[in-house]
Amino acid sequence: MHRRWFSLPREPATVxxxxxxxxxxxxxxxGAPLDEDTQLTVDLVTSELLGNAVRHATGRAVxxxxxxxxxxxxxxxxxxxxxxxxxxxxxxxxxxxxxRGVLLIAELALAHGVIRKRSGKWVWAEIALPGGRIARQGWxxxxxxxxxxxxxxxxxxxxxxxxTCR
Numbered sequence: 384m385h386r387r388w389f390s391l392p393r394e395p396a397t398v399x400x401x402x403x404x405x406x407x408x409x410x411x412x413x414g415a416p417l418d419e420d421t422q423l424t425v426d427l428v429t430s431e432l433l434g435n436a437v438r439h440a441t442g443r444a445v446x447x448x449x450x451x452x453x454x455x456x457x458x459x460x461x462x463x464x465x466x467x468x469x470x471x472x473x474x475x476x477x478x479x480x481x482x483r484g485v486l487l488i489a490e491l492a493l494a495h496g497v498i499r500k501r502s503g504k505w506v507w508a509e510i511a512l513p514g515g516r517i518a519r520q521g522w523x524x525x526x527x528x529x530x531x532x533x534x535x536x537x538x539x540x541x542x543x544x545x546x547t548c549r
């Protein structure tokens with residue numbers, strides 16, 4: 384299991400810098416370059432998590448956590464910000480230029496959610512890494528259906544106070 388946290392200033396350039404750093408960490412920990420689909424997922428999920436924090440949060444910085452478990456082919460990307468406001472899945476019209484972040488994360492991640500803290504929140508997403516059978520029941524190895532259908536992450540496997548989607 385690999386873990387790293389780092390802080391970045393809450394400014395637009397943070398999204399690209401954070402995306403590069405998260406991708407580099409996951410690639411280094413896995414020992415091989417990510418395949419194209421996984422790299423796209425890592426980049427999009429990281430961009431949406433950081434982009435939401437930069438646009439909607441308060442404070443001078445955001446903190447990024449990256450947790451990778453190459454043995455079980457999973458990674459969790461999380462972003463902490465000091466705003467108590469929870470992200471909301473938008474219903475943008477087809478010409479809107481924003482409002483799709485939570486919807487994109489929901490489609491790309493195995494699971495995602497929010498953990499409220501006294502002074503803000505952690506917004507997280509779990510993604511599959513290459514090389515493993517995709518079991519869509521959360522961070523722990525599971526006996527998920529072989530057809531790869533999505534299932535909710537069991538509530539008993541989450542931290543108290545966590546809000547989970549999917």
